[in-house]
Amino acid sequence: MPTPLIKLKDIHKDYVNDDVVTSVLHGVSFAIQEGEFVAIMGPSGSGKSTLMHILGFLDTVSSGVYQFKGQDVSRLVDDQLAIMRRKEVGFVFQSFNLLPRTSVLENVALPMIYDQIPEAERKVLAEKALKIVGLDHRLEHLSNQLSGGERQRVAIARAVAGNPSIIFADEPTGNLDTRTGVEVLKMFQELHTKGRTIIMITHEQEAAEFAERIISIRDGQIISDRTGHKRRTDRYTK
Amino acid sequence: MLWKDLISSSTVSIRRNKSRSALTILGIVIGIASVILMLSIGQSAEGLILSQVADLGSDLLFVEASAGDPTSGPPSPFVEQTITLDDQKALEKTGMFTAVSAILVSTNTVSHEQESQFASINGINEGYLDIFPADLLYGRFFSSSDIEGYTKVTVLGKDLANDLFGQQDPTGMKVKIGSIAFRVIGVFDEQGTRFFQDLDTQISIPITTMQADLMGVDYVSYIVARAKSDVDLDYAKDEVRFVMRDEHNIDNPQRDLDLDDFYVSSQSDAEDIIGVVGSVLTLLLSSIAAISLVVGGIGIMNIMLVSVTERTREIGLRKSIGATKREILQQFLAEAVLLTMIGGIVGVLGGILSSVVIAIVAKFFLDDWALHIPVSAIVLGVLVATGVGIAFGVYPAKRAANLDPIEALRYE
Numbered sequence: 001m002p003t004p005l006i007k008l009k010d011i012h013k014d015y016v017n018d019d020v021v022t023s024v025l026h027g028v029s030f031a032i033q034e035g036e037f038v039a040i041m042g043p044s045g046s047g048k049s050t051l052m053h054i055l056g057f058l059d060t061v062s063s064g065v066y067q068f069k070g071q072d073v074s075r076l077v078d079d080q081l082a083i084m085r086r087k088e089v090g091f092v093f094q095s096f097n098l099l100p101r102t103s104v105l106e107n108v109a110l111p112m113i114y115d116q117i118p119e120a121e122r123k124v125l126a127e128k129a130l131k132i133v134g135l136d137h138r139l140e141h142l143s144n145q146l147s148g149g150e151r152q153r154v155a156i157a158r159a160v161a162g163n164p165s166i167i168f169a170d171e172p173t174g175n176l177d178t179r180t181g182v183e184v185l186k187m188f189q190e191l192h193t194k195g196r197t198i199i200m201i202t203h204e205q206e207a208a209e210f211a212e213r214i215i216s217i218r219d220g221q222i223i224s225d226r227t228g229h230k231r232r233t234d235r236y237t238k
Numbered sequence: 239m240l241w242k243d244l245i246s247s248s249t250v251s252i253r254r255n256k257s258r259s260a261l262t263i264l265g266i267v268i269g270i271a272s273v274i275l276m277l278s279i280g281q282s283a284e285g286l287i288l289s290q291v292a293d294l295g296s297d298l299l300f301v302e303a304s305a306g307d308p309t310s311g312p313p314s315p316f317v318e319q320t321i322t323l324d325d326q327k328a329l330e331k332t333g334m335f336t337a338v339s340a341i342l343v344s345t346n347t348v349s350h351e352q353e354s355q356f357a358s359i360n361g362i363n364e365g366y367l368d369i370f371p372a373d374l375l376y377g378r379f380f381s382s383s384d385i386e387g388y389t390k391v392t393v394l395g396k397d398l399a400n401d402l403f404g405q406q407d408p409t410g411m412k413v414k415i416g417s418i419a420f421r422v423i424g425v426f427d428e429q430g431t432r433f434f435q436d437l438d439t440q441i442s443i444p445i446t447t448m449q450a451d452l453m454g455v456d457y458v459s460y461i462v463a464r465a466k467s468d469v470d471l472d473y474a475k476d477e478v479r480f481v482m483r484d485e486h487n488i489d490n491p492q493r494d495l496d497l498d499d500f501y502v503s504s505q506s507d508a509e510d511i512i513g514v515v516g517s518v519l520t521l522l523l524s525s526i527a528a529i530s531l532v533v534g535g536i537g538i539m540n541i542m543l544v545s546v547t548e549r550t551r552e553i554g555l556r557k558s559i560g561a562t563k564r565e566i567l568q569q570f571l572a573e574a575v576l577l578t579m580i581g582g583i584v585g586v587l588g589g590i591l592s593s594v595v596i597a598i599v600a601k602f603f604l605d606d607w608a609l610h611i612p613v614s615a616i617v618l619g620v621l622v623a624t625g626v627g628i629a630f631g632v633y634p635a636k637r638a639a640n641l642d643p644i645e646a647l648r649y650e
Contacts (some may be wrong), residue, residue: 058558058643079562086560093647097555101254111559113243158559 003070004031005165005197006055011064013050013220024050025220028064032199034165037192039200039211047220049170052201056091056168057084069165086114090159094171096151098143098158104130105139108158115162129161130154133187149180156187160196167191169200173207185210186233206232239565248572252580255545259577262541265534266581266626267588270619273527274589274612279596280523281610284516288509289606290432295464296505297471298369299335299478301325302460304501319457320486320499323445326363326461328485332477334469337368340458342445350402350413357398358440359415361448361458369462370432375399377409377424384423385444390451392420397438399425415441418451430605475502531622534581535630542574542634553638554646567639574631575624582623586616 013025024047032038042048053059054066057076066074068088076084090111098107108126117125130136133153143151152172159167169188173181188198189210200211208214209232216224252259303320326340342361347354363385375396384391392413399408399422408422420443429437449455465474476493482500483490490497546553553566561569590611597609 053644056558079564082557082560082562085558089560091558093555097551097558097647099552099555102250110556113247114239114556114560114562114565116240118240119243 002033004067005034005036005069006032007065007067008055009065009067011051011054011066012062013047013054013059014062023220025054028217028220028222030215030222030225032197034197035192035195036213037188037196037198037200037211038213038215039202039208040215040217041202041205041208042217043203046217048201048203048217051217052168052170052199055199056089057081086111086162088165090162090164090167092152092155092159092167092169092172094174096148096155096175098151098154100144101142103139104135104141104143104146104154107143107154108161111158111162117162125161125163126157129157132160132191133157147180148176149183152176152180152184153187156184156191160191166197166199169198171202172200173202173204181207182234189231189233239561239568244568244572245576247569248576251573252576258541259580262538263534263577263581263584265537266531266578266623267534267585269527269530269534270582270585270623271588271592272530273524273619274586274615275592275596276523276527277520277612277615278589278593278610280516280519281612282597282600282607284512284519285608285610286604286606287433287512289608291505291508291512294370294505297465297467298505299463299465299471299474300460300503300508301329301463301478301482302501302503303457303499305499306497307495307501318499319455319459321458321461322456323449323458325482325485325500326458328481329461329463329478332481334465334474334477335463336466337365338461338463339363339365339369340445340461341366342448342453342455342458344448344453346416346452348398348402348413348415348441350408350411353402355398355401355439357395358435359448359452360440360442361445361452362442363445366442369464372429372437373427375425375427376407377422379424380442380444385446388446388450389444390418390420390447391423391444393424393426393442394422395426395436395438395440395442396428397436398441401439413441415443415452434604471504475504478502531626535578535626538574538578538627539630539634542570542631543637545573546570546634546638549638550641550646550649553641554643554649557641557643558647563639566641567635570635570638571628571631574635575627578623578627578631579620582620585623586619589619590616 008031009029011025011028012023015022015024028051040048040051050059054061057073058081060076061074064074065072073084099110105123105126108129109122112122112125127136127139130139133156135150135153135157138146138150143154146154172184176184185207188200192198202208209229212231213225213227214229215222301321303317305317323340326338329335329338340363344359345356346359348357349355362380364380364382367379379393380391394408402408402413403411409424411422412419413422426438431437445458465471479493479498479502483498486499488498556566593611594609597607600607
């Protein structure tokens, strides 16, 4: 078996607030291979968001080992985390987080600014990414002129444009109606078939079933890790 | 992040909030504009006075009453008037001067029939025109017999003559100063201003008549003497002090100016004093300007803090896609600096424009007013504005840079 893209060993995460210690994750271990489409599912307060923040280099572990591409990344500091985010990770958020009054093209090209990719190249890559999500006809539209589904597609284009190793989607359908939600989920499936590694955080069973592997988490621990279920590709009810 | 991208992203966010950006920099604009305007007015005024002093000629000595050396400490509020016509005669006798003129100044009502004006009155003698040359429009100037004879004759400034007599030649007619009648013997041609005094509205009479009949005094306000061309002015100054001490019976072998009851100065002394006044004025204006720039800077800081709070999610997003603390700091600092730089440039333009307007207006009242644009202030203005941007932009930028990306992304 090749070196996994992500490998967690006994991850613990505690938050200290006014001397009160809240333990959010206690002993989480799993591995994710390159090219997987994984859903991390759990109710609110289960620790799934914290887990994603750690995996996405937005937060660090309290104890345990996080290996990324075989390298121990558990003890990275602020700037190293920022470099990992810019080089390795693309994020898709529940509330899209596009820059307001800014063109679709500029929004998609934004992460590449921090990677010091020259403007001309940024434009080419951003247009390519927008073509993948089917918005290449709206390059100059402003972000606030788009519908919710279109905004999330722009956000997906932004996440994939820099060609990161992994895409994190945090409740990507949470602000969308069912139909556009399905469109977005199918887009992830499509990206997956093209070889992208995707980790999606969700509290919805039906959304999770679009992924090929579902890790369920509750009270900071993994309660199941399933593959081989019948994958959804169509309409679901919330 | 490349420099180019840093600047373009700052430009974009400033342009995205045009009216707010404009309001933000208003303080800086006004601050810089007022610095330039004030310095321009200061320099122009100083230049005007200096040019008028220079016009007098570098060979003039002024002798006035003084309790000690007026440049060595604060001036005494009560100065005994100690200079007399005898002093003038004594100075004439030295043979160092081509002309010596004693001058007594006062104000009173000047009237002719129904017309009446409040005017400056100059008591002068026949040597006056050798010190302050002027042309006569009508009639003649005072002769030595007018002075010695205590005659009640007068020479009018052009505008005053116009106000009292209209366009006609008033020589031979009567005017009253207070209740005493004087015969008009001449009218000066247009003279303009000297030291912000409009000479054309003044009235001149023999100094002897003024002392005896008008004021009942035996002193004069000051004596002006023009040195001969082969006389060294510093030597002349010392000689004048000698003569004056002799006249006033002052025992002062140490030549201590503080013991004298008079003070001798030359044109270059006057220029020095004006220079000192000018620098104090500049210092004063600069401190006011500095205060206004600090206030402007606080305005920038306020708005930047609001902007950071408002854009918390944007900052969270930028961090999540890989911006380092340093890059966030740079971005917000660049915005602040760019804002204040724009403010500085607009302020400089506004300052120049208002200086030009002021100069045009001032020229109506003061013919010799010349427009000065302080180039150093322009450079300094833009630099200071930029400095203010850095100084007051750091704190908001640090706040932005230190935001936790997770918290920032959740911010509503």
